[in-house]
Amino acid sequence: MVRRSVDARKKPDVRIIYTVDVSVDGNEKKILKSCGSKRTTIAPNAYYKAPKAKVPVTERPxxxxxxxxxxxxxxxxxxxxxxxxxxxxxxxxxxxxxxxxxxxxxxxxxxxxxxxxxxxxxxxxxxxxxxxxxxxxxxxxxxxxxxxxxxxxxxxxxxxxxxxxxxxxxxxxxxxxxxxxxxxxxxxxxxxxxxxxxxxxxxxxxxxxxxxxxxxxxxxxxxxxxxxxxxxxxxxxxxxxSKPFSMGVRIEHPQSMIDKSQYGSCDLPLPPADYKLVCHLDNRTVYTFCMCPGGYVVAAASEDGRVVTNGMSLADRNGENANAAVLVTVNPEDFPYEGVLGGMHWQRELEQRAYAVSGCYKAPAQLVGDFLGCRPSTGPGSVQPSYKPGVTWCDLHDVLPEVITDALAEALPKLDRNLAGFSDADAVLTGPETRSSSPxxxxxxxxxxxxxxxxxxxxxxxxxxxxxxxxxxxxxxxxxxxxxxxxxxxxx
Ligand SMILES: Cc1cc2nc3c(=O)[nH]c(=O)nc-3n(C[C@H](O)[C@H](O)[C@H](O)COP(=O)(O)OP(=O)(O)OC[C@H]3O[C@@H](n4cnc5c(N)ncnc54)[C@H](O)[C@@H]3O)c2cc1C
The missing domain is CATH 3.50.50.60 (FAD/NAD(P)-binding domain)
Structure with a gap:
């Protein structure tokens, strides 16, 4: 087997596509000819060989x-x-x-x-x-x-x-x-x-x-x-x-909902579905990143007194929820801090604000319905957040700057057009996701x-x-x- 992929473009008629190497008895050219227009030629993978130093190295790198x-x-x-x-x-x-x-x-x-x-x-x-x-x-x-x-x-x-x-x-x-x-x-x-x-x-x-x-x-x-x-x-x-990077939140849905949206009511034994969404607004882009099927939102802090989210899965991806980052692009002109490390100082400020919401490493969280309605959340709906050591329900507008909340509010309903249920009122937003790439x-x-x-x-x-x-x-x-x-x- 050379490659295995899922083709769900015509759901619920979902196909698993295998590309395989075969040996044939008889005339290969004749067999290929009989395939007519369905024939595809695949170039073999180029083989990489790790280099050997040609001279003795006396100073260890x-x-x-x-x-x-x-x-x-x-x-x-x-x-x-x-x-x-x-x-x-x-x-x-x-x-x-x-x-x-x-x-x-x-x-x-x-x-x-x-x-x-x-x-x-x-x-x-x-x-x-x-x-x-x-x-x-x-x-x-x-x-x-x-x-x-x-x-x-x-x-x-x-x-x-x-x-x-x-x-x-x-x-x-x-x-x-x-x-x-x-x-x-x-x-x-x-x-x-x-x-x-x-x-x-x-x-x-x-x-x-x-x-x-x-x-x-x-x-x-x-x-x-x-x-x-x-x-x-x-x-x-x-x-x-300094360079542009992205910041935003994690979004969580039931994995079963993502499977339904991506595969329809197909009953093949398929892997938990993933997604990748993008929405271009007037002056910035909102996109999903690092989607974790059957995964968990994780506490990814590395500095005292600062909260930051990310996502992970186990090999079997068998968790209840699916999660992904929903990120907004930010440029050096947006940074409220001067200098080469301006983006880094901004990341720190948002992580610190997130910590201040609860005074501990519980992450600020809000339901999508409440976020879009600009009211604080007081508890979960049908989706239980997976983040440990737990979340504090709040209004994320108090944590994230307008440049991010405005873009998210505009993009979430638009992204729903590409993935039904994406901006469901009960989906959970946890944040901030500040470390998707280097500033x-x-x-x-x-x-x-x-x-x-x-x-x-x-x-x-x-x-x-x-x-x-x-x-x-x-x-x-x-x-x-x-x-x-x-x-x-x-x-x-
Ligand atoms: C929770 C989470 C989930 C992710 N999921 C995925 C995924 O599914 N797929 C994917 O492609 N990417 C994922 N990423 C991103 C991916 O992990 C990074 O892109 C990748 O690890 C970057 O590799 P790196 O070696 O450049 O840096 P890093 O992996 O960040 O490694 C840098 C290392 O340098 C060490 N270090 C830092 N400063 C010093 C110092 N002064 N002295 C000595 N050591 C130092 C750090 O301790 C660290 O171990 C995820 C990231 C996180 C946090």
């Missing part, structure tokens, strides 16, 4: 951050024989899982071990969707590495592959063990708190404000939530700029280095990826460039 970008950069460097050192501020996935569960149950947050930070990065407590809009020969290779590390084989052929948090927790640990077996070193609870630059080139990293690690080549894959690290890098003179870009040149030599900004936080797969691809391509650079240096 460093990777900061062990999310998808850092993890795949480290894997490529390890496979090439470069024995990378990985520095990750969070904890290993098992310890992190306990901390995250504790936070969901008690509201006690560990600022370095949470849904954003720790082994596997922001992608670990996720739905583990692996789609990407880009076409890159490395995609098949990345999927194979996930399967080698314990993901189900169906990600190799499903049109919309996903892994699920329960499986990802093992997958990321197995990827780490593979890097270690190849001579790499992974250090948890190791936050980079400073950089040293000599003659325009990186010379050392400061770890946990105490240790100095001399190094020449560093892949910086810190994700979009490392706000203290963004500030530190800006102060150290690393060039960066900054750390600049890099053609050689993937900053103007600070040896500094390779990479992944989502640096503004070059959005999602697990694209972050992994950026990590791989950055590591390839670094290997080439080291070969040039050591080969001379």
């Amino acid at each position: 460093v990777v900061v951050g062990f999310g998808p970008a850092g993890m795949f950069a480290a894997l490529i460097l390890a496979l090439a024989g470069c024995k990378p050192v990985v520095l990750e501020r969070g904890e290993d996935a098992d310890t992190r899982n306990k901390k995250v569960k504790h936070f969901f149950e008690t509201g006690e947050l560990d600022e370095n071990s949470n849904v954003q930070f720790g082994e596997g990065g922001a992608g670990t407590f996720s739905d583990g969707k692996l789609n990407t809009g880009v076409n890159n020969p490395r995609i098949g290779w990345v999927l194979e590495q996930f399967v080698k590390a314990g993901a189900r084989e169906d990600i190799l052929y499903d049109a919309k592959p996903h892994i699920g948090t329960d499986v990802l927790l093992d997958v990321v640990q197995n990827l780490r063990k593979r890097i270690q077996a190849l001579g790499g070193e992974v250090r948890f609870r190791s936050q980079v708190t400073g950089i040293q630059v000599e003659n325009g080139h990186l010379s050392a990293l400061e770890i946990n404000s105490t240790e100095i690690l001399p190094c020449r080549d560093v892949v910086f894959a810190i994700g979009h939530s490392a706000r203290d690290t963004f500030s530190m890098l800006l102060d150290a003179g690393v060039p960066m700029e 900054v870009r750390i600049l890099r040149g053609e050689n993937r280095q900053s103007t600070v030599g040896g500094f390779y900004p990479c992944g989502e936080g640096a503004g070059y990826a959005g999602g697990i797969m694209s972050a992994a691809l950026d990590g791989i391509q950055t590591a390839e460039m670094l290997i080439q650079e080291m070969e040039n240096r050591y080969g001379q």
